[in-house]
Each structure stands twice: as C-alpha cells, then as structure tokens.
Amino acid sequence: MLIPGRQYKLAFVQSILAFTQVINAATHYRLDYPDLSLILALVRGGSLARAARLLHVDVSTVFRSVRRLEAALGQPLFEKSRAGYLPTSLAQALAEQAERAEQALEAARVGVEQGGQVVSxxxxxxxxxxxxxxxxxxxxxxxxxxxxxxxxxxxxxxxxxxxxxxxxxxxxxxxxxxxxxxxxxxxxxVVYRVCAGDAYLRSTSLRDLASMTWIAPDDFLPDHPTVAWRRQHLPGVVPAYRCNSMLSVTELVRAGLGVAALPDFLIDGNHGLTPIGEPLAGHDTxxxxxxxxxxxxxxxxxxxxxxxxxxxxxx
CATH class of the missing domain: 3.40.190.10 (Periplasmic binding protein-like II)
Incomplete structure (x- = not known):
C-alpha cells in the first residue's frame, strides 16, 4: 500500500515518463524535474530575468542551465527575439508536462497535510x-x-x-x-416569465404582448420552452433580435431593446429586469x-x- 503522498508522486512520474522516454531514446539524456522546472519558468516568464525570479536564482544560472540542457538534448528549446525567449514546439510540450508534474506534486503536499484524504x-x-x-x-x-x-x-x-x-x-x-x-x-x-428592461418599460405600453419588440433564441435552440410558448400563444410575432444563448437574450432585455421569456434563475435578484406576467404555464423545465x-x-x-x-x- 502506498503511503500518503507517494501515490501522487507516482502519478507525476508516470505523467512524464511516456514523453521523456521518446527523447531519452534519441539523445541518451534523461530529463529530470529540475529540467522541467527550468523550461516551465522560462516559458512562463518569457525572459531570463523573469525566469530567474521565478526560480529564485540569478540570471547567469538560468542562461547556463538552458545552454547545458539544449546541448544535452541536441536541439534548441527557445528562440531569442526582441520579445524575449520564445519556446519551440518541444519546449512548449515539455512545459505542459511540467505543469502536470507541478500539479501532481502540489496534490501530494496537500495529501500529506490532510492525511492522504485529499481529492485530486x-x-x-x-x-x-x-x-x-x-x-x-x-x-x-x-x-x-x-x-x-x-x-x-x-x-x-x-x-x-x-x-x-x-x-x-x-x-x-x-x-x-x-x-x-x-x-x-x-x-x-425552472419556470419562465416574460420580462422587460426598465428603459423599455418606460417607452412602451404593456397592453399587448404581441405588439412589443421581442428578443428570442435563434434556430440553434429550436425546441426551447420559450420558443414553443411564443409559437403557441403569439404565432404572429417575429422576433426583432435572435441570439444563440439565453444569457445573450437576457443582456439585450436588460439593455432595453425589447422583451423576452427568461428562466427564473436569470431574473431573481437581477437588477434591471422586471417580470410583466405570470409564469408560462405548461412550459417549465x-x-x-x-x-x-x-x-x-x-x-x-x-x-x-x-x-x-x-x-x-x-x-
């Protein structure tokens, strides 16, 4: 049975073995965690100075370490430019592996602190x-x-x-x-109610829903409960605005562009939206x-x- 922390370290080791074995076979150089940490710091920092600060070492140490690692691998990891150190595709892939290793080690530390009961x-x-x-x-x-x-x-x-x-x-x-x-x-x-924004309410009459400017989901949501209700109760209405999400519909209503049937969780506590009718009977979800x-x-x-x-x- 693995003691707390070792199971997470094992996961970290396994996460990088598959990738490093390919490189090791070709170069006979075995990558270790400090190598990955170096690459990740330079990818995140984009310059020798920022990478040095992340690693808590001096700039010359980072420079020499990168040169040594590139020589060992037999190929460049970064390209120098005015923007800083730009990672090659190999460096980017290694940095992704380093992030996974970093997460696994953090999970191991938390696991030790919490007696191995951590959820990761x-x-x-x-x-x-x-x-x-x-x-x-x-x-x-x-x-x-x-x-x-x-x-x-x-x-x-x-x-x-x-x-x-x-x-x-x-x-x-x-x-x-x-x-x-x-x-x-x-x-x-979840129930739906027709709502309007404050600005729209000040500019129109509430006497006839069919005469109002409507905002509705587009054809991406053809079976949406609000679409079915409008086709049944307001068959002659052609929406002036169509959106591919209910969040976008809500924002247009809040902006005062018209009315729409919205779910209750987008209405409750949402300032600037006023229900103008009862819940749509038979069209809840x-x-x-x-x-x-x-x-x-x-x-x-x-x-x-x-x-x-x-x-x-x-x-």
Whole structure:
C-alpha cells in the first residue's frame, strides 16, 4: 500500500515518463524535474530575468542551465527575439508536462497535510453559459476552496453530446427528459416569465404582448420552452433580435431593446429586469445534474457531483 503522498508522486512520474522516454531514446539524456522546472519558468516568464525570479536564482544560472540542457538534448528549446525567449514546439510540450508534474506534486503536499484524504484530479464539466453565470459560478465559489488539488475544465454547450462523446464528465442541463444512458439528479423546476428592461418599460405600453419588440433564441435552440410558448400563444410575432444563448437574450432585455421569456434563475435578484406576467404555464423545465455511469467510480467526479447536488438543489 502506498503511503500518503507517494501515490501522487507516482502519478507525476508516470505523467512524464511516456514523453521523456521518446527523447531519452534519441539523445541518451534523461530529463529530470529540475529540467522541467527550468523550461516551465522560462516559458512562463518569457525572459531570463523573469525566469530567474521565478526560480529564485540569478540570471547567469538560468542562461547556463538552458545552454547545458539544449546541448544535452541536441536541439534548441527557445528562440531569442526582441520579445524575449520564445519556446519551440518541444519546449512548449515539455512545459505542459511540467505543469502536470507541478500539479501532481502540489496534490501530494496537500495529501500529506490532510492525511492522504485529499481529492485530486481533473473533472470536465459542461453547461450552458446562462447556467454557468447564474448558478454554477456562485456554487463553485462556495465549496471549491476546500478542494485545492481538484482541477476543473469548464465548457459551455447546449447539447448532451459532450457526455456521450466522453468530452465531459459532468453536465448541468435544463430538460424534462434527460438521456436514459446518463445518470443524475433532478435539482428542481425552472419556470419562465416574460420580462422587460426598465428603459423599455418606460417607452412602451404593456397592453399587448404581441405588439412589443421581442428578443428570442435563434434556430440553434429550436425546441426551447420559450420558443414553443411564443409559437403557441403569439404565432404572429417575429422576433426583432435572435441570439444563440439565453444569457445573450437576457443582456439585450436588460439593455432595453425589447422583451423576452427568461428562466427564473436569470431574473431573481437581477437588477434591471422586471417580470410583466405570470409564469408560462405548461412550459417549465428542470435542472438536471448528469454524469456517465462509468464516472461513478472516480472519486474526483463523485465529490464534485455531490457538492453540486447539495449546493444547486432548488426548492
């Protein structure tokens, strides 16, 4: 059984072995962690002086170390220019490996401090930009500081293909019928209401919704609940503005350009938006937290999944 910290060091060693073995076979030079640290510092700093400050050494030491390493590898790692030291493709690739090693070592330190109970790794999460801005970011700010060794990769998308293609591990989606091949939790209902910005309210009458200037999702979201409602109740309305995200629709409404049906989580506490009607009956949806069945064996994914489930649950 590996003692606390060694399992993370093992992960770091394994992360660089595959890449360095190719180079070692050709050059007979064995890269070590100080070499990677040197490359990473120069890539981040862009100059000998800044790299020296990052490494807490003098400039001449960095210069000699780079010259020695390039001679050992038999090829240049950086190109000098007026902009500083520009990394070659090899140096860039090595710097990426160095960052992974750096993260693994940090996870090892945290693991030792916390008795080996640290949650580490990278989790890929996808959601719409509206959910990211209004729901996910406040949630992450509440619990992520407790997981310093956990890395998140966030992407915004409107479809389920990310999980199906294994491009993501967790998804937050607005739907009433999540795909059956995914597992997850229903975090609660989301309702929609027609809203207007303060400036638009001052310039128009509220007597007839059909005569107002409408802002709506474009054809990228053809089955959106607000689109279905408008086609049913206001079939003659042609939106003056179309956007490919509900967050963009919200910003146009706030700017006073017209009205739109918006989800409640974008309205609550959002200054400058005023509901002008009751919730759209029969056109609500639900917020689902989803993952792939195979991800339930990953501690990092399960931890994030559980935290999001607790933090985002709606009444």
């Amino acid at each position: 790794g990278t989790v890929r999460l996808t959601c719409t930009d509206a959910v990211l801005q209004a729901l996910l970011l406040p949630a992450l700010a509440r619990f992520m500081p407790a997981y310093p060794a956990l890395t998140l990769e966030l992407s915004t998308s409107n479809d389920f293909a990310n999980l199906s293609r294994r491009d993501a591990d967790i998804a937050l989606r607005l739907t009433l019928a999540p795909p059956e091949h995914l597992v997850g939790r229903n975090l609660g209902h 639900a917020l689902w937290l989803l993952t792939r069945p195979d991800c339930r064996a990953l501690r990092s994914v399960v931890t994030l999944f559980d935290e999001l489930g607790r933090t985002l649950r709606r009444s």
